[in-house]
Amino acid sequence: MVAGAHRVFVSHLSGVAVFEPNGDQVGRVQDVVAMLRVGGRPPRVLGLVVEVVSRRRIFLPMTRVTGVDSGQVITTGVVNMRRFEQRPTETLVLGELLDRRVRLAESGEEATVLDVGIIQLPARRDWEIDKVFVRRGRGGALRRKGETLTVEWSAVTGFSLEEHGQGAENLLATFERLRPADLANVLHHLTPKRRAEVAAALDDDRLADVLEELPEDHQIEILGKLQEERAADVLEAMDPDDAADLLSELPEEEKERLLTLMQPADAADVRRLLAYEERTAGGLMTTEPIVLRPDATVADALARVRNPDLSPALAAQVYVCRPPDETPTGKYLGTVHFQRLLRDPPFTLVGSITDTDLRPLPPDTPLRAVTSHLATYNLVAVPVVDDSGSLLGAVTVDDVLDHLLPDDWRETELHHGAPGLGDVGAVIRGAG
Structure with a gap:
């Protein structure tokens, strides 16, 4: 132990x-x-x-x-x-x-x-x-x-x-330690039937992570073969921006049916994102950045940053706002970067070390302007704020890259295969 x-x-x-x-x-x-x-x-x-x-x-x-x-x-x-x-x-x-x-x-x-x-x-x-x-x-x-x-x-x-035989359980066990992007590569090379069997056997969180790394046609194919309640569970487990991107590709009736089956709070986040144009700050942002009140301490902020479920880009900074703490928040006050949190004593109030110099972006900011803003100020994420001053979410650099690369970049990468997966080729070939 x-x-x-x-x-x-x-x-x-x-x-x-x-x-x-x-x-x-x-x-x-x-x-x-x-x-x-x-x-x-x-x-x-x-x-x-x-x-x-x-x-x-x-x-x-x-x-x-x-x-x-x-x-x-x-x-x-x-x-x-x-x-x-x-x-x-x-x-x-x-x-x-x-x-x-x-x-x-x-x-x-x-x-x-x-x-x-x-x-x-x-x-x-x-x-x-x-x-x-x-x-x-x-x-x-x-x-x-x-x-x-x-x-x-x-x-x-x-x-x-048992080691012999190959049900979905054995295939999943073989690939359990793969990163989501690498497991997506495996699924890409399976037959549609086998892909559906493996996807059905994954737990909701794991399947959500893998779906985010697959091309849209595979996402739609897999989601369509799940029972609707299970599909809603998986959409809830996805990042809201990725769930919104996937739902936007579905027929209106199917999209609305799945949104109705989702938990109200999760569905509300996704509906807000669907209201924005895809290639704008509002359409790119995640609605789940780290939000703290000004009277929170550096220790509180570091505890939130340590959350292993956060991407490195989201964990790079916290956003200081008046209550409520969920997006859309109260008045946005500024940002505290991770490096600043490491330099100040744990009892320091984040409201006293907030960076107010860098302006947030409005939700209708086009992709090109978002990209320029991140590059100009060497940022990995930028807050998105509405006309009333409420924080709506944050755009991370990985979301921007997804939209700057060619539309078929995921499929191209999956076709060529990920480095280090040569040793699982035999399992893939036998999994069809």
Whole structure:
């Protein structure tokens, strides 16, 4: 176990209350959802099954869990209330792993699974199963209970995926460590049928990341083969600007239907972006920059910047605004760059170190002017502010590059293949 890592045994999570950051209870944990992997590798923990007040069972991704302590689970406050439906690649830990008969790899002795431990990986928000608590022997009413012991996941056989065969699970496990752009390259070379199977097996966040790296025709193809509620979930997991770009390519009726199925807050962000011309600051921006009030401290800002889900461009600076803190915000006051945050004491108020010299851009600023502004002032992101002075979002340099390159640049790059993927060619060829 890595020093400082946090482990929880899943039996202790059953029935535990789940709370939003403000203290309101969401529901109680009913199970833990994991994805088994090939080669004895520890399973990845995808999320929790939570029963809410209406007795509906919903899925809470582990990326939305900020704390598992003192007999309670704390979420980010963003919860999708759609009913949980188990997918073929998912395993319910309490319902399917506990009480299973397994064997200890070293001795070949039979054992019964009593519990499993999950651990949060260091410096990440990912969790995986790392320990198995077992009882030796076959058990049974007429037999004396055997010794109990806790072993590594790899020390037990009986519930890992087999190496032979190639379902979507094995293909996903093969490419699990690829960056989204490289996994997009893999999907590009699969047949449409296989591409749909792999996309259906990916979890929402992973599929959202991969879709953002695919050409538009593949995006539309994959989205069209998902059930509409699943498609809405994936759109929610995408960056709002990327979701808006994808939806803008769909027929109006289909676009509106998917927006209606999305969570209202997510749909509102996307609708705002769809209202702007594509090649303007408003059409390019993301609606989720880091926003802080002037009385926040440098320590608060650095904590927000450390969020691993942020792109480097978005994490490069924070935007200081009057409340409300969500876009569109109150009056935009200025920007604090990451380097300035590193130079000032943690207790310094961001309002006292705000850079007010660089002007923000109005949402109707054309792409050429946005590009010139970033280049002139050596910026990686620029705020977008409306006529009333409210921050609407931020345009990052990667969004600008997407629109400066030829329309088919993604397809061209995918056709030639990404560096370092030669070793997976055999798997790609066998995956059709």
